Amino acid sequence: xxxxxxxxxxxxxxxxxxxxxxxxELRQDSCAPAFNFGSGDRLTSEKLAQINAYAGRVxxxxxxxxxxxxxxxxxxxxxxxATVPAYRSHSCDFLxxxxxxxxxxxxxxxxxxxxxxxxxxxxxYNTSGSTGAPMDVLFDAVSQxxxxxxxxxILAADGISLEGGQERVSICLVCNQESTLxxxxxxxxLRGAGVLxxxxxxxxxxxxxxxxxxxxxxxxxxxxxxPFTFLTLAEMKPPIRPKALVxxxxxxxxxxxxxxxxxxxxxxxxxxxxxxxxxxxxARQAGIYRLIRPDLYVEILHSDKDEAMPDGERGEIxxxxxINPFLPLIRYRTGDYGCLRYENAVPHLFDLSGRAxxxxxxxxxxxxxxVDISRAMCEFMLAGFKLHQCRDRxxxxxxxxxxxxxxxxxxxxxxxxxxxxxxxxxxxxxNGESKKVSYSSEFTEADIKT
Amino acid sequence: MxxxxxxxxLIHHIKRCPAEFIAxxxxxxxxxxxxxxxxxxxxxxxxxxxxxxxxxxxxxDRRSAAxxxxxxxxxxxxxxxxxxxxxxxxxNEVFWSQLAAVAPHVKSELWVTDEQRAExxxxxxxxxxxxxxxxxxxxxxxxxxxxxxxxxxIKVIEKTAAAEERAKLxxxxxxxxxxxxxxxxxxxx
Numbered sequence: 001x002x003x004x005x006x007x008x009x010x011x012x013x014x015x016x017x018x019x020x021x022x023x024x025e026l027r028q029d030s031c032a033p034a035f036n037f038g039s040g041d042r043l044t045s046e047k048l049a050q051i052n053a054y055a056g057r058v059x060x061x062x063x064x065x066x067x068x069x070x071x072x073x074x075x076x077x078x079x080x081x082a083t084v085p086a087y088r089s090h091s092c093d094f095l096x097x098x099x100x101x102x103x104x105x106x107x108x109x110x111x112x113x114x115x116x117x118x119x120x121x122x123x124x125y126n127t128s129g130s131t132g133a134p135m136d137v138l139f140d141a142v143s144q145x146x147x148x149x150x151x152x153x154i155l156a157a158d159g160i161s162l163e164g165g166q167e168r169v170s171i172c173l174v175c176n177q178e179s180t181l182x183x184x185x186x187x188x189x190l191r192g193a194g195v196l197x198x199x200x201x202x203x204x205x206x207x208x209x210x211x212x213x214x215x216x217x218x219x220x221x222x223x224x225x226x227p228f229t230f231l232t233l234a235e236m237k238p239p240i241r242p243k244a245l246v247x248x249x250x251x252x253x254x255x256x257x258x259x260x261x262x263x264x265x266x267x268x269x270x271x272x273x274x275x276x277x278x279x280x281x282x283a284r285q286a287g288i289y290r291l292i293r294p295d296l297y298v299e300i301l302h303s304d305k306d307e308a309m310p311d312g313e314r315g316e317i318x319x320x321x322x323i324n325p326f327l328p329l330i331r332y333r334t335g336d337y338g339c340l341r342y343e344n345a346v347p348h349l350f351d352l353s354g355r356a357x358x359x360x361x362x363x364x365x366x367x368x369x370x371v372d373i374s375r376a377m378c379e380f381m382l383a384g385f386k387l388h389q390c391r392d393r394x395x396x397x398x399x400x401x402x403x404x405x406x407x408x409x410x411x412x413x414x415x416x417x418x419x420x421x422x423x424x425x426x427x428x429x430x431n432g433e434s435k436k437v438s439y440s441s442e443f444t445e446a447d448i449k450t
Numbered sequence: 451m452x453x454x455x456x457x458x459x460l461i462h463h464i465k466r467c468p469a470e471f472i473a474x475x476x477x478x479x480x481x482x483x484x485x486x487x488x489x490x491x492x493x494x495x496x497x498x499x500x501x502x503x504x505x506x507x508x509x510x511d512r513r514s515a516a517x518x519x520x521x522x523x524x525x526x527x528x529x530x531x532x533x534x535x536x537x538x539x540x541x542n543e544v545f546w547s548q549l550a551a552v553a554p555h556v557k558s559e560l561w562v563t564d565e566q567r568a569e570x571x572x573x574x575x576x577x578x579x580x581x582x583x584x585x586x587x588x589x590x591x592x593x594x595x596x597x598x599x600x601x602x603x604i605k606v607i608e609k610t611a612a613a614e615e616r617a618k619l620x621x622x623x624x625x626x627x628x629x630x631x632x633x634x635x636x637x638x639x
Contacts (some may be wrong), residue, residue, distance in 0.1 A: 004627075004630040004631055005630065005631065006631055007631050038631070085617075108616045109624070110624070111617070119620055120623070122620070122624065122626075123622050123629055123630045124630050124632060125506075125632055126630075136624060138620075139632075148636065171636055173452055173636060195636070423595035438609045
């Protein structure tokens with residue numbers, strides 16, 4: 001896996017923002033963490049116009065009707081056939097088209113890039129593979145910035161808007177990992193507002209109390225993170241007043257949601273999203289996810305054949321469309337399962353599985369984020385692996401592929417601590433199960449020592 | 451109704467091409483056959499006007515030897531009695547330009563020795579004349595011409611090469627650090 005390296009100048013990262021004073025302030029603040037990366041939205045005037053146009057479409061577009069396909073689908077399929085190498089031989093009949101799996105894209109991501117794309121505009125993000133093998137996802141500045149537009153649409157439904165503008169931090173992505181890329185950035189779309197990615201691990205800060213002070217000082221409009229990170233944040237009790245918390249990556253249970261809503265005095269959204277297509281749906285209560293993007297057609301397919309399940313029946317969530325010309329999706333199987341039902345003509349996902357939070361506990365009782373494990377496993381030639389933790393904190397690891405058991409043991413000991421008993425097995429990558437990454441644990445959220 | 455020959459019959463005819471028709475064309479004063487004179491003779495014969503003035507000016511020096519040789523071979527093909535029975539207005543610039551497109555890609559003698567190239571030539575000439583070979587429907591004839599069409603095959607090869615070049619470019623770009631300086635900016639999926 002190629003590790004990302006910060007190579008651009010700030011002017012290249014923010015071609016339309018002349019005054020970078022706020023960015024410097026965010027980086028040089030006396031409470032700021034030791035940011036280890038740089039990143040920008042790279043929006044030019046042309047790209048900004050495209051994202052503004054997308055924002056207009058998001059407001060105006062309607063969902064497809066139950067039992068029918070979206071109006072935009074025929075044009076999208078024609079465009080894919082005409083410009084995307086992997087789709088050239090596709091027929092016009094959507095229901096006859098083969099589904100697409102993660103492994104197909106991971107093996108040849110360039111086959112899914114439209115001929116209309118300028119390679120110089122390509123951005124690459126390597127997903128660590130919390131539910132599958134690592135994969136390079138290709139996208140561009142517009143599809144990256146579309147995340148904010150999608151967020152705005154969710155907030156607008158509850159009458160919340162992003163203020164943005166210079167001197168204001170609009171979004172803070174909060175992590176709680178052993179290590180991760182952290183940076184201060186700006187959003188051109190939000191008129192120069194600050195965007196932060198921080199890690200609550202005290203090792204990233206001069207003093208542990210700086211975490212709370214820094215958050216208080218810049219008081220982000222929106223905080224994003226996973227449920228475990230929000231739990232840690234809640235324990236820190238930072239005196240901040242966000243407009244909303246946006247939880248993703250794994251299911252947010254109602255108990256934690258209520259606690260967060262009460263403590264921070266704002267709504268908490270649980271977003272169902274994938275790196276491959278960004279946001280899909282949002283939940284304001286556990287288990288019911290409202291679809292938010294009429295530009296992303298969601299079907300429920302049979303797990304073994306490319307047939308749509310009857311309305312309301314459970315199957316694999318499959319998506320078509322999106323706005324990323326570097327990865328237009330046709331019947332992409334997400335690997336997640338659920339059912340689709342319509343409420344007031346808006347499609348909703350129910351019984352979503354595959355995102356259950358998995359609690360791992362280190363030998364000192366601290367919470368271990370499985371992102372750290374996925375990231376560490378990227379260095380091995382494994383097609384997939386399975387990790388289970390028992391109640392006595394012992395670990396059972398099975399890897400498929402080629403890696404020395406001693407090396408795996410060394411990495412897991414580093415993450416979990418010396419006192420966790422560890423059983424490591426490496427097997428040949430030749431069965432159907434070998435492509436998956438799966439985590440399981442006998443611990444629950446109640447067992448975490450924060 | 452005009453009786454159209456079968457493709458096999460035309461192939462057989464092409465393969466019987468006399469050596470005189472594939473002798474070196476005269477270009478810049480060197481060679482054995484005056485292609486332009488040959489073409490005009492064939493035209494006079496088709497029009498049944500043996501003393502008519504020459505209608506076609508080939509300006510041989512501006513054409514490649516391969517193209518002139520293919521023109522000469524076509525002259526032989528047109529000696530088949532079928533072509534004397536049909537209108538000859540198709541024997542025009544459009545026809546010549548097709549020959550110019552395909553000639554550089556095929557070794558000249560193959561038109562009369564190789565079964566597939568002879569079939570290609572037979573089908574190309576019949577298509578230009580507006581007739582379908584005996585025993586075939588027009589769709590079948592088009593499909594079969596596509597199957598042996600050198601220009602089409604070259605276009606496919608060029609397209610494949612372009613696709614490979616594009617894939618190489620994208621893969622190179624994927625390895626660029628500039629492209630990789632794109633952390634998942636806003637949220638965890």
